[in-house]
Amino acid sequence: ETGVTQSPTHLIKTRGQQVTLRCSSQSGHNTVSWYQQALGQGPQFIFQYYREEENGRGNFPPRFSGLQFPNYSSELNVNALELDDSALYLCASRMTSAANTGELFFGEGSRLTVL
Amino acid sequence: KNEVEQSPQNLTAQEGEFITINCSYSVGISALHWLQQHPGGGIVSLFMLSSGKKKHGRLIATINIQEKHSSLHITASHPRDSAVYICAVKRYTDKLIFGTGTRLQVFP
Numbered sequence: 001e002t003g004v005t006q007s008p009t010h011l012i013k014t015r016g017q018q019v020t021l022r023c024s025s026q027s028g029h030n031t032v033s034w035y036q037q038a039l040g041q042g043p044q045f046i047f048q049y050y051r052e053e054e055n056g057r058g059n060f061p062p063r064f065s066g067l068q069f070p071n072y073s074s075e076l077n078v079n080a081l082e083l084d085d086s087a088l089y090l091c092a093s094r095m096t097s098a099a100n101t102g103e104l105f106f107g108e109g110s111r112l113t114v115l
Numbered sequence: 116k117n118e119v120e121q122s123p124q125n126l127t128a129q130e131g132e133f134i135t136i137n138c139s140y141s142v143g144i145s146a147l148h149w150l151q152q153h154p155g156g157g158i159v160s161l162f163m164l165s166s167g168k169k170k171h172g173r174l175i176a177t178i179n180i181q182e183k184h185s186s187l188h189i190t191a192s193h194p195r196d197s198a199v200y201i202c203a204v205k206r207y208t209d210k211l212i213f214g215t216g217t218r219l220q221v222f223p
Binding site for chain 1: 148150155156157158159160163201203210211212213214215216
């Protein structure tokens, strides 16, 4: 039990649609990052949010966007879905302070299938 | 060449065996994570290391910063240890660079 909850666990969309994936972190976790894991591959960094601002991004197009909320929840939005977007999407959160980088906690992931 | 390399890619063992998984990286890092991923997909963080050695139960992780190498050891392996073990290095922010993973199967 990591205290990080993702929803939905599984979903199916068609090409061109939009999807919103959600992540609920532990209280106090002010940093959240999102990863895409294609089948048989290692996770790839999408972006990170710290105190509701994006502060790092991987090689993903602008149709991948996110939000982080004051209640320690966050969203990953993907517009204009493509077949290659089919993957497991993982969020990970931690508490960041000037004195400390806390342990990273992962959610169980949301498995997206694009048809 | 990947920035993070793991070996072996696949590993089978009999229950009770001592297991070692290796990770080498080619970039400067601030920390290294060992992660466990079960078939359902969820990832559990086992260790975060920046130097030396850490132990948790039957798991031991070591890192040699000069040699850019880390090892994960499992003592007295058990079938419930069967999973994919992933090494990931942290460069800046939370951008982790992941290895390809080592698939471990422990048979009774």
